[in-house]
Amino acid sequence: MTTPAPTPFGTRLRRAMDERGPLCVGIDPHASLLADWGLGDDVAGLERFTRTVVDALAGRVAVLKPQSAFFERFGSRGIAVLERAVADARDAGALVLMDAKRGDIGSTMAAYAAAYLDPTSPLFSDAVTVSPYLGFGSLRPALDAARASGAGVFVLALTSNPEGAEVQHAARPDGTTVAASVLAHLKAENAEEAEKGALGSYGAVVGATLGATAERIGAELAIDGPLLAPGIGAQGATPADLPQVFGTAVRNVVPSVSRGVLKHGPDASALVEAAARMADDVRAVAE
Numbered sequence: 532m533t534t535p536a537p538t539p540f541g542t543r544l545r546r547a548m549d550e551r552g553p554l555c556v557g558i559d560p561h562a563s564l565l566a567d568w569g570l571g572d573d574v575a576g577l578e579r580f581t582r583t584v585v586d587a588l589a590g591r592v593a594v595l596k597p598q599s600a601f602f603e604r605f606g607s608r609g610i611a612v613l614e615r616a617v618a619d620a621r622d623a624g625a626l627v628l629m630d631a632k633r634g635d636i637g638s639t640m641a642a643y644a645a646a647y648l649d650p651t652s653p654l655f656s657d658a659v660t661v662s663p664y665l666g667f668g669s670l671r672p673a674l675d676a677a678r679a680s681g682a683g684v685f686v687l688a689l690t691s692n693p694e695g696a697e698v699q700h701a702a703r704p705d706g707t708t709v710a711a712s713v714l715a716h717l718k719a720e721n722a723e724e725a726e727k728g729a730l731g732s733y734g735a736v737v738g739a740t741l742g743a744t745a746e747r748i749g750a751e752l753a754i755d756g757p758l759l760a761p762g763i764g765a766q767g768a769t770p771a772d773l774p775q776v777f778g779t780a781v782r783n784v785v786p787s788v789s790r791g792v793l794k795h796g797p798d799a800s801a802l803v804e805a806a807a808r809m810a811d812d813v814r815a816v817a818e
């Protein structure tokens with residue numbers, strides 16, 4: 532008997548966005564947030580913080596995005612907390628986007644793919660963030676692993692930080708920008724699903740903070756895949772900025788907020804309310 536092909540990530544994401552709204556909440560246990568929540572800057576504090584966020588939000592939001600660095604800084608015990616969070620969040624129905632921003636030569640990328648995109652790995656996630664700045668082709672092992680396991684990959688294109696422009700806006704010999712070429716590669720990866728009318732599994736990260744910059748690259752945002760839009764809240768963007776940045780691609784945008792929601796903890800109902808308010812604001816502009 533042959534095993535049925537897994538449902539592609541893009542299809543699962545579209546379903547989750549329709550059912551729960553498109554919001555992604557980041558789990559970023561900054562030392563300052565642990566202190567604000569009255570927790571120690573230690574593994575016990577990390578564990579309590581993470582569990583509170585997962586328990587409050589994994590049954591409600593479409594995507595949870597743990598930022599790996601905040602767990603790695605506690606070594607193996609921090610990674611154990613991350614592993615548990617991934618499993619619990621998925622059990623509660625959230626899609627987990629592992630924010631690891633990996634990028635390396637292809638043969639090492641294959642090991643990162645084994646860590647995050649192989650269903651037998653303890654850190655297997657629904658999707659992972661990766662960096663294309665060793666060349667888009669270096670990501671091939673991750674793209675292929677995602678296709679095989681029904682997972683997704685979000686590739687940095689136009690990041691939310693001001694420093695990103697010096698690399699991402701650079702012009703290539705043919706006159707197109709580096710970011711536009713990343714987006715074109717993603718559109719090609721999504722072509723097969725797009726032909727079926729489905730959302731692709733290969734997403735781009737495009738900061739909600741970009742204002743008119745993204746407007747200038749408008750057409751390239753039509754990658755037929757999801758557009759993760761971080762930068763809302765602490766970095767200054769608001770849901771009201773999304774139509775200007777994304778234009779007609781706004782339907783495929785997954786706005787991402789970390790501190791803007793997390794600062795409302797540790798009270799679980801305050802976290803739920805903050806996420807719900809943000810989701811309402813997003814829905815109002817995305818429809």
Ligand SMILES: O=C(O)c1cc(=O)[nH]c(=O)n1[C@@H]1O[C@H](COP(=O)(O)O)[C@@H](O)[C@H]1O
Pocket residue numbers: 557559598630660689690691692736737738761762763764765766787788789790791
């Ligand atoms: O890939 C990301 O998630 C990401 C890309 C980007 O361009 N900008 C960006 O801020 N992020 C991540 O999104 C989160 C933003 O956190 P807040 O500024 O607290 O909402 C952090 O985990 C960042 O690492």
